[in-house]
Amino acid sequence: MTAAEKGYAGRFRDPKYWLRGLAAGEIFVRCPRCAGRASVLPDPESADGTRNHVWLRRRLSCLGCTYTADWDAPRRAGDNARILPEFSGPNDPYFGLPLWLSVDCRGRLLWAYNAEHLDLLEAYVSARLRERGRDMGSQTLVERLPAWIKDGKNRADVLDGIRRLRALLA
Numbered sequence: 001m002t003a004a005e006k007g008y009a010g011r012f013r014d015p016k017y018w019l020r021g022l023a024a025g026e027i028f029v030r031c032p033r034c035a036g037r038a039s040v041l042p043d044p045e046s047a048d049g050t051r052n053h054v055w056l057r058r059r060l061s062c063l064g065c066t067y068t069a070d071w072d073a074p075r076r077a078g079d080n081a082r083i084l085p086e087f088s089g090p091n092d093p094y095f096g097l098p099l100w101l102s103v104d105c106r107g108r109l110l111w112a113y114n115a116e117h118l119d120l121l122e123a124y125v126s127a128r129l130r131e132r133g134r135d136m137g138s139q140t141l142v143e144r145l146p147a148w149i150k151d152g153k154n155r156a157d158v159l160d161g162i163r164r165l166r167a168l169l170a
Contacts, residue, residue, distance in 0.1 A: 012127030014142045015120070020055070020087040022117045022141065028100035028169075029060070029092045036064035037100045037168075040092055043070065055084050058094045071095055101168055105161035106154060108146070115169055121145075122162045125155055 024042070031038040043057035060069040071094045073082040085093035090102055090111040101118060102111040112118040124130060124142055130150075132143065149158055 010127065011129045011131065012124050013131045014140055017120060017141050018087075018139060019113075019141045019144070020084075022113050022120070023087050023093055024055070025114060025116070027092050027094075027113045029095065029097040030100055031062035031065060031067055032069075032095075032097060033067040034062060034065040036062060038062035038064075038067065038097075040071075040094055040097075056082055060095055060097075069095065101165045103161050103164045103168075106148060106157050108148060110149070110158065110161040110165065112165060117141075118162060118165055118169075121149070122159070125149065125158045125162065 027040040029038050029040055030036070038060055039062075040058050040060050043059045045057075056073045058071040060071070061067070073084060075081065076083050087093050090099055090109050091097060092099060099111050099113065101113070102109055104110075112121060120141065124145070130142075148154055
């Protein structure tokens with residue numbers, strides 16, 4: 001179901017999501033062994049009953065070739081505190097692998113971590129009226145989108161890119 005079918009085409013209100021929040025769940029990446037679709041998820045063995053663990057340990061697994069790998073947040077020298085990954089670009093923040101959901105769009109890379117991220121992008125791009133969130137500065141995912149995605153004249157091309165990304169989920 002497209003964003004227009006869900007009723008988003010008229011108005012979009014920023015739900016105030018941060019990119020790191022969308023990365024707390026499953027992230028689809030290219031498997032380093034077979035180049036198929038793999039998943040990066042919080043390591044279930046490190047769950048401590050809170051959401052804090054989701055950035056400390058991750059597990060990469062590919063159902064195609066059964067490849068697995070684990071990632072632990074590195075520790076900072078001196079005080080032994082954990083260093084959180086950088087949530088900013090078209091690669092997985094944990095293993096540095098290329099994202100499965102990435103396509104060329106208008107000579108640039110359009111990417112998403114997962115279906116929820118894709119839904120948010122589609123709702124924003126398809127909307128004719130876009131309302132900002134309050135009291136968040138420029139920290140929300142929507143406010144940090146590149147100008148070429150926000151530009152209304154690119155709407156059709158970006159929505160086509162989102163449609164192609166959605167096809168990769170099937």
